[in-house]
Amino acid sequence: MIDALTLVQAAADTTGAYGSFPGIGARGAVWIAAQVHLMFAAFVLGVPMFAVITELIGIVAKDSKYDKLSKEFTRLLVFAYSATALWGGLLLFLLTTLYPRFWGHMARVFGPSMWLYAGLFFVESFTLYLYYYGWDRWKAGRAKWGHWALGLLLNVWGTIVMFIANGWLTYMMSPPSGVTAETLPEQVGLWNAIANATWMPINIHRLIANAVFGGSIVAAYAAYRFLSARTAEERAHYDWMGYVGNFIAISTFIVLPFAGYYLGREIYEFNQQMGITMMGGFMSWLWIVQAVLIGVLFLAANYYLWIGMARIPGAERFRPYTKWMLLLLVVCWIVWGTPHTMIASRAELAAMGGSHHPFLNILGVMSAKNTAVNLMILTTFLSFLMYRRANKRPTVAWAKSGSMIEGAMFALAAGVVVFYGIYGYFVEAIVRIGFSVYQVAAVLACIIGVTVIDLFVLRGAESRGEIRWGEMPERSQYALFVLAITFTWLMGLMGFARSGIRQHWHVWEVMRDTSAQAATPALGAAANMISLCVVIFLALVAFIFWLGGLAERAVQRPEPAGGA
């Protein structure tokens, strides 16, 4: 009897709940639309952050170079906004037609917030148009400050829009504890559903990640324009733009792992099983792929900085250190990419003599991985510091002491990281987890402390010579492309991780996915989809870049004398 009832119930649940999509299936269609929409959304939310910062620098420093840069960022946004809206519309239509039961549930829980979302999107778009098209009209005095305020407002609207959408997707991961399969959607409080366990961690993580992503895409744009530049002036401008985009991407990227820890901790707090599925269950190998990608990011970012130092007079004195920094980065990368535990069959466990590999077990634990990633962050920060100091000669009397204090802070931070990394092998897991906080705190304290001291040490510093912007080998620009592509792929991978830990649930333990594609695919299949999304996104971004160049050339081309 129970078999018949279960089968009948399953069939009844599924009837009319799912649509079909030719070729790639319903899930594939929604996956692509959601991921590409998200990539564009990240771009249009990330770029305004530093458009408004660079405009402010331009106003305060009275340097039109920054204003021009900010406007160029914003021009890319105008095109990207349309793409974001188009993909968002497509996603909505696909959800409505392919997942009507699920989307009906979401609409009944979140209805009013969806209206607000749409309304704010209008307001955000109009603010962007005012911001961009008003650039040359409101360019001086108080009007300029008003213009800058528009940019600030653009960021406010964008952040609220993102927070609302984050409420929907985090509800799917971590619905409020009282909500069960029997709860009617109308009984779920709207604010309760939005402010769920993972909402704020995702908000913070995405806010930072958007800045990283936007910076890397802008740097790739600059790299492309650098490679296609025809004058030395153009090359100098796009070299500088690429540096600024990369600087923003990497400096914000450095704090991203800390936001990731916070998100991971909240997932464990919400549901241990979900956390274990993510870190030690069928998704455990995903973190090895992530380590490979992040290793590439660190290497490419450092490589770009080291090559860039060749165009800075005085940087030669730092060159001997770079090979040791490279060695450290590679060793740390290998440690970080070492697997630890995995789901294994009984035969595999017997072959290994336990659940862990006899040798890799030593490197694959969190003590080693945390140590590795923190040392990579410190190394990258040191590269930035060398780059920054390259053409400067401090003049303050205490410069030598200041530099020694900075060096001591580096040594202390590295010492704390290594000490707790080793000590972690000798304590219980619950104690070891707490050590990562000390390691992170030491690295953050070093970054903040050294930055502050360096600002004072270099106050009034003499120049060893101007940076020769534009005199950058072409291969350096390909490093910027690698960074942008890797960030994009990483975003797709993390999207799969976040969504995949729900496994066969539309809404965790509330609404099951009873479709034919309910099983969460293995990483290989997921990687195919991620790559497809990345190719679509980058192809569209290339088209937008091309449009941007086309519009610029049309403006620069002089009118033919005498007219038509």
Added chain:
Amino acid sequence: MWRTNLKVALLGLAVIGFYTLIAHIIPQLESEVPEVLTLGADASPEALVEAGERMYNGAGACSACHGLGTRAPNLLTGGGGLGPIGSRCGERVAGTPCKDYLYESMTEPGAYVVAGFENIMPDMRRQLSIDQIWAVIAFLQAQGGEVTVTGADLAQDAAVSSGGSMPVAATPATASTDPQELLAANGCIGCHQLAGSGGAVGPSFDGIGGRMTPAQLRQSILDPGAEVAEGYDQFAGMMPATFGEQFTAAQLEAVVKFLAELR
């Protein structure tokens, strides 16, 4: 310029291809959907153990914690010389047979947490059906012990869940007289649709007030077999006939009034 474009495009494809390759050469693990068991009252212990093993290593995701022995006790090897779970489950709590102990461990895991471990296990009823849980128990018993789970355990639960011949406790699912809460607490939405949500085993509640009078609604709740709605003959007999005992009078009238107003 075309050469630059080509170089950029090739670089992009190479980087994307490299990451895709890495993702393909690592172990490929898929998260399965828990299979619907088709075991009945005549299921043999072997069939139960086999189904339980699939559940344990697959969709139940039990091995993610219990396979390592660091987050939760390793049930298959025992660890620390304890031996596999089947050989010791009957002695874990004095007076509690193995089968009952394991059932409690899966449905009320916080009731007895093994020393040295944290209370991290969820109530598996939110993830698995009762017969899937019994199958896992049979598999665990088979690890060094005697399998005492039988098809009768599944049949007993089937009878309870379908309102069959087993006696059902005549207690209200909730003390509330809020009709929506009553519909949710009594599982009505599992079979009937309301506002587009719910099952399709019974007629939709949407607009039911226009199709049935309050008296007809009352009769359908108290005696669902008296008249079967058109188009639902194949599901006749599935609705429990126990709501007359489960609802208080006030609750019954609140539900009837609510449904009658759905037009």
